[in-house]
Amino acid sequence: MTEKLKLGVFELTDCGGCALNLLFLYEKLFDLLEFYEIEEFHMATSLSGGGHYDVALVTGTVSTRRDLDLLKEARNRSEYLIALGTCATHGSVQGSVELPIKEKLKAVYGDEGNPMHALDPKPVVEYVAVDFALPGCPYNKREAFQALIDIAKGIEPVKKDYPVCIECKLNEYECVLVKKGLPCLGPITLGGCNAACIRSGLGCIGCRGPLPGEVNPASEYEILKSKGYDDEYIVRKFKTFARWEP
Amino acid sequence: MIIELREFTRVEGNGKAEIVIEDNEVKDVRLKIVEGPRFFELLTLGRHYYDVPDLEARICAICYLSHSVASVLGIERAFGVEVPEEIALLRELGLVGELIESHTLHLYLLVAPDVFGYPDAIRMATKHGELVKEAITIKAFGNRIRELIGGREIHGINVKPGGFGRYPTVEELERVEKESEALLRLAKRAVRLFASLEPYGAQAKHFVATDGYLWGEKIISDEEGAFDYTERIEERSLVYSFAKQSLYKGETFFVGSLARLLLKSEMLTPEAKRLFEEHREKLATGYVSYNNLAQAIELVYALEKANEIAKTLLDRGIEGENVPVEPKEGEGIGYVEAPRGVLIHHYRTDSDGKIAYSNIITPTALNHAMMEVSLLEEARKLYGEVDEQAMIHCLEETVRAFDPCISCSVHLVKL
Numbered sequence: 001m002t003e004k005l006k007l008g009v010f011e012l013t014d015c016g017g018c019a020l021n022l023l024f025l026y027e028k029l030f031d032l033l034e035f036y037e038i039e040e041f042h043m044a045t046s047l048s049g050g051g052h053y054d055v056a057l058v059t060g061t062v063s064t065r066r067d068l069d070l071l072k073e074a075r076n077r078s079e080y081l082i083a084l085g086t087c088a089t090h091g092s093v094q095g096s097v098e099l100p101i102k103e104k105l106k107a108v109y110g111d112e113g114n115p116m117h118a119l120d121p122k123p124v125v126e127y128v129a130v131d132f133a134l135p136g137c138p139y140n141k142r143e144a145f146q147a148l149i150d151i152a153k154g155i156e157p158v159k160k161d162y163p164v165c166i167e168c169k170l171n172e173y174e175c176v177l178v179k180k181g182l183p184c185l186g187p188i189t190l191g192g193c194n195a196a197c198i199r200s201g202l203g204c205i206g207c208r209g210p211l212p213g214e215v216n217p218a219s220e221y222e223i224l225k226s227k228g229y230d231d232e233y234i235v236r237k238f239k240t241f242a243r244w245e246p
Numbered sequence: 247m248i249i250e251l252r253e254f255t256r257v258e259g260n261g262k263a264e265i266v267i268e269d270n271e272v273k274d275v276r277l278k279i280v281e282g283p284r285f286f287e288l289l290t291l292g293r294h295y296y297d298v299p300d301l302e303a304r305i306c307a308i309c310y311l312s313h314s315v316a317s318v319l320g321i322e323r324a325f326g327v328e329v330p331e332e333i334a335l336l337r338e339l340g341l342v343g344e345l346i347e348s349h350t351l352h353l354y355l356l357v358a359p360d361v362f363g364y365p366d367a368i369r370m371a372t373k374h375g376e377l378v379k380e381a382i383t384i385k386a387f388g389n390r391i392r393e394l395i396g397g398r399e400i401h402g403i404n405v406k407p408g409g410f411g412r413y414p415t416v417e418e419l420e421r422v423e424k425e426s427e428a429l430l431r432l433a434k435r436a437v438r439l440f441a442s443l444e445p446y447g448a449q450a451k452h453f454v455a456t457d458g459y460l461w462g463e464k465i466i467s468d469e470e471g472a473f474d475y476t477e478r479i480e481e482r483s484l485v486y487s488f489a490k491q492s493l494y495k496g497e498t499f500f501v502g503s504l505a506r507l508l509l510k511s512e513m514l515t516p517e518a519k520r521l522f523e524e525h526r527e528k529l530a531t532g533y534v535s536y537n538n539l540a541q542a543i544e545l546v547y548a549l550e551k552a553n554e555i556a557k558t559l560l561d562r563g564i565e566g567e568n569v570p571v572e573p574k575e576g577e578g579i580g581y582v583e584a585p586r587g588v589l590i591h592h593y594r595t596d597s598d599g600k601i602a603y604s605n606i607i608t609p610t611a612l613n614h615a616m617m618e619v620s621l622l623e624e625a626r627k628l629y630g631e632v633d634e635q636a637m638i639h640c641l642e643e644t645v646r647a648f649d650p651c652i653s654c655s656v657h658l659v660k661l
């Protein structure tokens with residue numbers, strides 16, 4: 001076997017889910033370790049490489065100056081950088097709190113100013129060029145596994161290009177939007193989760209972000225309106241994970 | 247002089263500490279939570295109640311279901327909704343699964359490497375493959391329960407005010423019953439391992455828990471009966487940390503496995519109770535490091551409990567009926583025992599069922615002050631006695647004993 005690739009996992013501000021999801025690969029994690037040496041992964045190891053990474057996975061949003069420094073370091077030191085999870089690709093839920101950072105800090109901590117250098121949360125992709133973006137809150141772990149294996153084999157990982165609806169149809173789930181009138185963002189959300197929430201009989205809340213390309217939030221907006229949802233409700237739902245504008 | 251601890255590893259989220267040395271003595275320790283704030287209360291403000299538990303789940307991946315359930319309880323109490331036993335049991339099963347998943351992660355993958363002298367579980371696996379394999383098996387089982395009840399391993403949306411999107415089938419429950427029984431033997435081995443370790447850290451003086459084993463109507467302490475958090479718990483902000491600190495009647499206190507065992511051992515399942523009695527003396531000393539032993543005993547509890555709940559549900563059969571939820575103006579607090587301790591979701595709703603006020607306090611925020619005191623005491627004991635590297639290593643272990651979940655701790659807001 002040729003030399004293993006050096007892997008770094010960097011966590012900015014987030015819920016920990018996208019880092020944790022790697023550990024949820026269970027035995028498959030050991031398959032990955034056939035190809036990769038983990039140099040940095042602070043949730044899982046006390047080692048920290050500090051050197052060059054062949055592949056860097058970055059999770060979370062840039063929400064502090066520390067995050068920004070860490071992100072730049074990860075970018076500078078790595079060959080191939082993956083923005084992993086909707087926080088990193090679209091800002092996820094924390095990106096939807098619209099007040100300016102100063103006001104938010106004041107609401108929480110009082111009049112201390114900003115001694116810890118908090119920033120308005122932004123996805124990783126707004127600060128650095130990324131080589132691959134894998135959304136999902138959290139991303140599908142099989143998808144991440146496949147992407148890492150592809151990269152190790154020198155193949156560019158494939159991007160998904162179909163909505164959640166397709167997976168819903170393949171699974172023969174009843175359409176919750178048409179049949180139950182539940183607010184479901186499946187038609188405009190990127191598939192790959194195997195329609196996990198529709199399996200529960202509930203509407204997709206859009207955690208994988210927008211379907212790239214010809215996505216049509218305007219028609220989704222009209223459908224939800226016709227089901228009796230008010231403007232404010234729909235707009236907030238649209239903004240939650242990926243800040244769709246209807 | 248200030249000794250900086252680099253950012254903690256093998257904990258969830260980003261934090262570090264500073265030890266302030268003056269006149270060759272440890273003067274102070276500052277526990278700095280550097281993870282950015284995520285403003286979850288602001289996020290839910292003005293939102294329709296139906297969507298709120300799914301968003302609150304995103305506070306933390308390790309214990310997302312505790313957040314969903316606490317959120318649902320807060321909302322249901324605000325509306326005056328009561329759910330039947332079946333729904334309550336299923337929620338409890340989900341929380342039990344989360345306890346299994348989280349404690350296994352912490353004990354085997356994050357703490358055990360310290361015990362065996364490795365930087366992580368992956369490298370530990372070269373010599374102790376059996377143990378790591380056991381961990382993976384138990385953890386996967388906990389996650390399967392989370393998926394069954396919560397809808398996904400991480401951030402499912404199946405837990406709703408008034409019930410569930412989807413109810414488990416008989417076959418799924420039978421599987422839970424069978425597997426929990428098989429795994430019990432492994433969990434007992436973990437108790438032996440963690441019982442053999444010497445104590446470190448500070449001794450907690452106060453303990454706080456909910457009044458039920460995994461959720462409650464109120465919280466209790468070692469000193470008094472049931473009360474609401476607003477009566478005794480006070481939060482304060484710090485300039486050097488994104489997390490606030492909480493005090494109980496002005497003093498530090500401890501929440502988590504150790505607190506639960508010491509305050510509620512009569513609610514334990516048979517084998518867990520026996521193990522608790524066997525180690526009661528040790529645990530009662532209150533050393534925070536015994537939290538790990540307490541977690542191992544709770545792993546036994548959780549496996550027995552999963553089995554018991556599955557049996558009960560199989561005996562009585564699943565009806566799968568949600569209760570109707572009518573939004574109205576109200577106020578409610580959800581108290582849940584997340585794996586790391588008391589979790590509080592407090593809401594006020596308006597007549598349309600929108601969130602008008604929201605306050606969330608997480609276990610790591612409740613333990614923040616206690617963690618700092620522990621580091622201070624430990625640093626005072628060690629400074630000058632061992633070299634700096636060894637001291638730093640011990641301090642990091644002390645932090646780990648709390649099983650802190652830093653991401654959870656940094657979005658507190660009172661509005």
Ligand code: SF4
Pocket residue numbers: 014015016017018019059060084085086087088092093136137138139304307401
């Ligand atoms: S994308 Fe979702 S799961 Fe991933 S870190 Fe962000 S909040 Fe957590």
Ligand code: SF4
Pocket residue numbers: 137164186189190193194195196197198203204205206207208209
């Ligand atoms: S159905 Fe929608 S919300 Fe659910 S996992 Fe898939 S993309 Fe995320």
